[in-house]
Amino acid sequence: MTRFPHLAALALALIASTAASAQDRPPTPVDVAQPIVRSVTEYNEYTGRFEAAQQVEIRARVSGYVQEIRFKDGEDVKAGDVLIVIDPRPYRANVARAKADKSHAVAMRKLAELEVARGEKLIKSNNIPADELDKRRANLSAATATEEAAQAALTNAELDLEFTEVKAPFDGRLSRKLVDIGTLVSGGSPQSTVLVNIVSRGLAHFWFDAPEADYLHFLRLDNRGERTSARFEVKKVQVRLLDEQEFVHEGYLDFLDNRINEGTGTLRARAVFDEGGELLIPGAFGRLRLPAYGPHEVMLLPDTAILSDQGRKLVYVIGEGNVVGVRMVETGPIAEGMRIVRSGIQPTDKVIVNGGVKVRPGMPVAPNPVDLAASAS
Missing domain, CATH: 2.40.420.20 (conserved putative lor/sdh protein from methanococcus maripaludis s2 fold)
Structure with missing residues (x-):
């Protein structure tokens, strides 16, 4: 027998009230x-970044002191525009010396030709031995080779003089200058001084990585005839930038790598965009949409x-x-x-x-x- 009958009655009343309220709810x-x-049409989406179609570190090809800087930081330039002038005086002297060496070589070759011509006349009257004519002909061959070497040295000296004017390799936009007037730069090696960077304008590349599973899925669809692989058909793609909600920039897929990256398990791919103006700047982040299947x-x-x-x-x-x-x-x-x-x-x-x-x-x-x-x- 419970010691608190009033508490048991209260509990039963609460349970009944809760059940009734649940039924009435x-x-x-x-x-x-x-x-x-x-x-x-189903789409797969990938993240990536834009790069310029052409981008180059412009390095010094000859050593010397920077004499002139003919551009402003961030300026647009045309192919062939002179950007930087390295002191050309030592290279002009090298050209003058190479020209003198070539003139000397030309004179020695002409003298050797005359000696051979005289020898050929004298050999007919037996006034010189045959080995003498052979020596003259050998001297002519040596003089001709010396002239060719002198011409090569002159060409090289003229190239070095030309390289003192550092020119834009293509139309594009420059970075800030990385040297100042009076800087001693080194050239002609992989460690040559970087003078400025340049990127092309207009055409933009968008690089992204697709998972191996996606590549295999697309390949299976191609094998079944349900979707043509991007290796055999141009695929149109769209990209949206960081502040855009819609995929408003249209381009096309133009490159798939020839192997899966073992470290990441992804396939490198590239899309090309030829519009966007200042928006599709190198380094900009984007999200790409690739048609995956359909319409269905x-x-x-x-x-x-x-x-x-x-x-x-x-x-x-x-x-x-x-x-x-x-x-x-x-x-x-x-x-x-x-x-x-x-x-x-x-x-x-x-x-x-x-x-x-x-x-x-x-x-x-x-x-x-x-x-x-x-x-x-």
Whole structure:
């Protein structure tokens, strides 16, 4: 026999009151809609960065002191414009010396030719031995070789003199100068002094890495004849920048690497864009959209309808008597602002698209039909 009969009676009263209130509680209101069935093209998205189609570190090709700087930092230049002048006086002296050496070599070659010509006349009258003529002919060959070497030295000296004027290799935009007037620069080696950087304008390359799984998926589609590989067909792509919501910049895929990177498990790829002006600047971050499959018919639901349970994707549907049921689904990427649902539901199912977090399977609800077509983008 309980020692506190009044407490037991109070507990029974509370339980009865709670059960009664649960039965009297109205069904939870939820928004319900049927999946939209549309023909869409599925896209894969990748992040990457822009690079100039041409970009060069302009280095000194000869050593010397910087005499002139003929550009302003960040200036646009044309191919052949002189950017920097390295003191040319030592190289002019080298050219003068090389010209003198060539003139001497030419004179020695002409003298050797005369000696050979005289020898050929004298040999006919037996006034010189045959070996003497052979020596004269050998001297002529040596003089000719000396002249050719002198010409090569002159050409090299003239090139060095030409390299004292550092010119833009192509149309583009310069960085800031990396040397000042009076700087001693070294040239003619891989460690030559970097004078300035230049990047091309207009055409822009977008580099990104695609997972190995995506590459294999596309290859399987190509083998089944469902989608032509980018190796055999030009694929149009779109990019959006950091502050853009839509993929407004259009280009095309023009390069796939010939191997998977073993360290990252990705395939390097490049897209080309020939518009964008100042927006598609080298180093800018972007997100690229690549057509992956389609067009084909799919079911679409808003992301608010898709719930997660330990890694599985599910949706709540309305059955007889407006009772909540659950369906496991396989989802795809976003298309037209909604999530692609590949399997698990039928186009005629009534899916809870808003309010699903407040209900559980088996609960009665008050469905409010909504039109998904009006909100699809």
